[in-house]
Amino acid sequence: MTSPTTTTQVATPIPVSQLLPWAGFALLMAALLAYFVGVEGGVSSLVNGPFIHELTHDGRHLLGFPCH
Numbered sequence: 001m002t003s004p005t006t007t008t009q010v011a012t013p014i015p016v017s018q019l020l021p022w023a024g025f026a027l028l029m030a031a032l033l034a035y036f037v038g039v040e041g042g043v044s045s046l047v048n049g050p051f052i053h054e055l056t057h058d059g060r061h062l063l064g065f066p067c068h
């Protein structure tokens with residue numbers, strides 16, 4: 001009778017050199033999201049019209065960004 005073998009799964013660490021581009025991309029996306037939610041509209045508007053401002057308006061108030 002053989003004893004059941006157990007397999008151990010060892011997580012392979014991700015090298016920092018492969019992680020940095022994704023971290024930079026995530027930081028860029030977070031900065032863009034913070035911009036569009038926080039300050040898009042008015043003088044600093046990148047998109048003409050009130051669409052982005054109105055789309056993110058509730059989130060702006062929820063996160064405490066100054067609005068009106």
Ligand SMILES: [Zn+2]
Nearest residue numbers: 057061067068
């Ligand atoms: Zn508002």
